[in-house]
Amino acid sequence: MNSAFSTFIVRRLLALPVILIGITFVTFLLLHLVPGDPARLILGEAAQDPQVVAAVRHEWGLDRPLHIQYLQYVAHLVRGDLGLSIRSRRPVSGDLARYLPATVELGAVSFALTLLLGIPLGVLSGARERTLTDHTSRVASLLFLSMPSFWFGLILIYVGYYVLGVLPTPTGRLGVMDVPPPAFTGLYLVDSAVAGQWGLFLRSLWHLLSPAFVLALASVGLVVRMLRASMVEILRQDYIRTAQAKGLPPRAVFYGHALRNALIPTVTVLGIQFASLFGGNVLVETVFAWPGVGLYFVESIQWLDYAPVLGATALIAAAFVTVNLLVDVSYALLDPRIRYT
Amino acid sequence: MRSSTRASAIPKAAADSASRPTGTLSLLVRRFLRNRLSLAGLMILAVWIAVALLAPVLAPHDPSDVNLEVRLLPPGPGGWLGTDYYGRDIASRIFYGARYDLLISLFAVGVALLSGAPIGVIAGYRGGRVDNLIMRVIDVIMAFPALVLAMALASVLGPGLEKAILALAIVGMAGYARLARASTLSTREEVYVEAARALGAADASVLWRHILPNIISPLVIRGTLGMGFTVLLAASLSFIGLGAQPPTPEWGAMINEGHNQLITGSWWVSTFPGLAIMSLVLGFNLLGDGIRDVIDPRLHTV
Numbered sequence: 001m002n003s004a005f006s007t008f009i010v011r012r013l014l015a016l017p018v019i020l021i022g023i024t025f026v027t028f029l030l031l032h033l034v035p036g037d038p039a040r041l042i043l044g045e046a047a048q049d050p051q052v053v054a055a056v057r058h059e060w061g062l063d064r065p066l067h068i069q070y071l072q073y074v075a076h077l078v079r080g081d082l083g084l085s086i087r088s089r090r091p092v093s094g095d096l097a098r099y100l101p102a103t104v105e106l107g108a109v110s111f112a113l114t115l116l117l118g119i120p121l122g123v124l125s126g127a128r129e130r131t132l133t134d135h136t137s138r139v140a141s142l143l144f145l146s147m148p149s150f151w152f153g154l155i156l157i158y159v160g161y162y163v164l165g166v167l168p169t170p171t172g173r174l175g176v177m178d179v180p181p182p183a184f185t186g187l188y189l190v191d192s193a194v195a196g197q198w199g200l201f202l203r204s205l206w207h208l209l210s211p212a213f214v215l216a217l218a219s220v221g222l223v224v225r226m227l228r229a230s231m232v233e234i235l236r237q238d239y240i241r242t243a244q245a246k247g248l249p250p251r252a253v254f255y256g257h258a259l260r261n262a263l264i265p266t267v268t269v270l271g272i273q274f275a276s277l278f279g280g281n282v283l284v285e286t287v288f289a290w291p292g293v294g295l296y297f298v299e300s301i302q303w304l305d306y307a308p309v310l311g312a313t314a315l316i317a318a319a320f321v322t323v324n325l326l327v328d329v330s331y332a333l334l335d336p337r338i339r340y341t
Numbered sequence: 342m343r344s345s346t347r348a349s350a351i352p353k354a355a356a357d358s359a360s361r362p363t364g365t366l367s368l369l370v371r372r373f374l375r376n377r378l379s380l381a382g383l384m385i386l387a388v389w390i391a392v393a394l395l396a397p398v399l400a401p402h403d404p405s406d407v408n409l410e411v412r413l414l415p416p417g418p419g420g421w422l423g424t425d426y427y428g429r430d431i432a433s434r435i436f437y438g439a440r441y442d443l444l445i446s447l448f449a450v451g452v453a454l455l456s457g458a459p460i461g462v463i464a465g466y467r468g469g470r471v472d473n474l475i476m477r478v479i480d481v482i483m484a485f486p487a488l489v490l491a492m493a494l495a496s497v498l499g500p501g502l503e504k505a506i507l508a509l510a511i512v513g514m515a516g517y518a519r520l521a522r523a524s525t526l527s528t529r530e531e532v533y534v535e536a537a538r539a540l541g542a543a544d545a546s547v548l549w550r551h552i553l554p555n556i557i558s559p560l561v562i563r564g565t566l567g568m569g570f571t572v573l574l575a576a577s578l579s580f581i582g583l584g585a586q587p588p589t590p591e592w593g594a595m596i597n598e599g600h601n602q603l604i605t606g607s608w609w610v611s612t613f614p615g616l617a618i619m620s621l622v623l624g625f626n627l628l629g630d631g632i633r634d635v636i637d638p639r640l641h642t643v
Binding site for chain 2: 019030031142146147154162282283297306310312320
């Protein structure tokens with residue numbers, strides 16, 4: 001590991017806390033943009049009693065100058081205190097912890113689908129340029145990128161569940177009659193496997209597939225376009241012709257020379273997609289009644305329940321930057337040609 | 342052009358350099374027209390713009406005409422795209438809706454571009470502390486997934502079209518600023534910019550004559566693709582009840598109004614507005630791709 005590389009990693013790691021502080025600054029500003037008294041927002045329904053309101057106002061420093069208020073706000077965040085939800089009457093942080101596993105599980109499965117669908121389609125499209133396969137997959141990927149995912153989710157539910165009856169009920173992570181597996185990680189796939197409840201494992205996978213598929217489609221569109229472009233470009237390079245001319249079997253040229261190089265730019269796109277799958281799924285969760293952070297976020301918006309809105313916003317953004325950073329660093333490890341600037 | 346060949350050398354050179362931009366432009370236009378996909382994008386957009394302008398002529402009914410006797414009619418003689426829960430004609434609502442979806446995105450992208458680009462140019466051109474500060478703010482805004490920040494902003498600002506536009510503009514701004522900064526940075530180091538500076542050109546004139554022409558094309562490409570993305574974001578906002586409010590015939594709001602009727606089998610209420618969104622976004626994506634292929638010669642062989 002050379003010094004330029006270590007400097008790159010250290011610089012990226014040092015930038016993270018700065019951005020995290022910036023995120024708290026944005027949510028603090030948002031909290032003050034909400035019409036009304038922030039103390040009432042933090043307290044929710046308990047805001048009936050003026051004495052309680054005064055106490056909270058003092059505790060959160062709302063009777064102090066703005067910069068002190070901000071420091072108090074950060075102090076609460078650091079302790080995991082994100083205020084109270086009007087709707088659930090519970091602390092926002094506890095709610096978020098309960099909803100997070102569903103979001104992580106959905107994001108992970110949908111990322112797996114992105115890889116499973118996007119990479120073969122993109123490679124096929126690039127290797128068979130200007131054939132019917134290529135045209136079909138290009139048009140399809142453009143359509144995937146252009147449609148509203150929440151709308152496609154509704155259509156899928158309508159056709160797959162109401163009309164054909166082949167897809168599971170859109171009731172979230174399991175059917176109405178199912179009992180969740182004993183909580184261990186909160187990820188139903190893992191928990192049911194650990195408990196040896198394989199029927200439950202299959203049912204929760206079955207419920208995961210439709211929302212994960214809908215969520216994956218836009219990323220699939222991006223990956224196909226990206227991979228196709230780099231495959232087409234690389235298959236025209238001299239070193240491919242050289243490899244073919246010296247008699248390497250086509251399979252070896254394809255996998256060893258073409259695909260390996262074509263995947264490099266795609267890995268960056270995949271990294272961004274990986275991060276955004278955890279934050280970009282708010283509407284897909286809503287449509288499928290998937291009890292994750294996104295559904296919690298959207299329902300809180302509709303209830304004008306601002307403490308959870310801002311708490312979820314902060315959590316999603318923090319996860320998004322952190323995952324992005326990890327992807328950047330691992331990408332730098334994978335590709336020795338990357339410039340550490 | 343022919344008459345100038347007889348004149349002295351100086352006017353000829355001037356005439357030549359004046360004719361070059363149109364020459365390049367016509368080359369670009371020809372290259373653009375050769376690409377069938379980008380032509381298709383242009384046509385889709387032209388159709389939607391025509392529909393938006395001619396909505397009063399094209400629409401068979403008033404978009405907010407409630408008629409409970411004809412509610413939830415399937416596509417057919419009662420209306421070619423059917424009627425919704427309140428008996429409103431869906432085709433008419435989609436025609437009028439084109440106005441809202443086009444205008445929301447146009448304003449949001451316009452505000453984002455016109456405020457973001459100058460910020461980025463200043464950051465890139467000045468460098469140093471100003472640049473550092475601006476870039477950190479941009480980093481923070483871009484740390485939020487676009488949809489989540491747009492929703493959080495729109496929710497604290499409250500419902501309404503103008504607020505949705507403002508939220509979308511703030512979310513979009515950072516991207517244009519970052520792009521303008523990057524282009525400015527790479528242009529700033531060019532020899533001709535250095536030469537202009539050495540000759541004593543003022544900052545304003547360097548920015549206007551040398552930097553601006555070089556940063557416009559990436560911004561136009563991003564802006565066109567950004568229009569499509571913004572249509573999706575705007576529809577997402579109104580789908581959850583932010584942004585356009587009922588009975589506004591905005592497409593995302595229409596999907597929301599229809600989604601409870603899916604259970605009863607009235608699929609057409611949500612389906613058609615969704616197709617409208619998809620075609621409009623597709624148009625912007627195709628056009629943006631086409632412009633990028635034309636302007637960026639490195640990519641246009643692919």
